[in-house]
Amino acid sequence: QVQLVESGGGLVQAGGSLRLSCAVSGRTFRTFMGWFRQAPGKEREFVAAINIRSASTFYADSAKGRFTISRDNAKNTVYLQMNKMAPEDTAVYYCAANSRDWGSPRTPYDTWGQGTQVTVSS
Secondary structure, eight states, X not given: OOEEEEEOOEEEETTOOEEEEEEEESSOOOSEEEEEEEOTTSOOEEEEEEETTTOOXXXXXXXXXXXXXXXXXXXXXXXXXXXXXXGGGOEEEEEEXXXXXXXXXXXXXXXXXXXXXXXXXX
């Protein structure tokens, strides 16, 4: 059974940092893995993605310069380091993976984690 399990969410003050982890079990993905987030009353949005083979990274404008996505292939884990956090970063963060051999940084993703809550206080 394929599972993505996120961890590392929590409460942080504005300007602070958090690191999210996404542990993959059941298979190894070969194209893209990404992070998305969904704030209350808003649609889920793309945050960042990484090409598993090349380690090329891609970011939403809101994440550029503050967030860093990385992967540890030996641990089958993807990370999202979030710095200089702001209240507007408050959301449930989801790890996602593309099980196909093709794709792009933002789509398609067909495997999702359960989400982890991130709250940034002002």
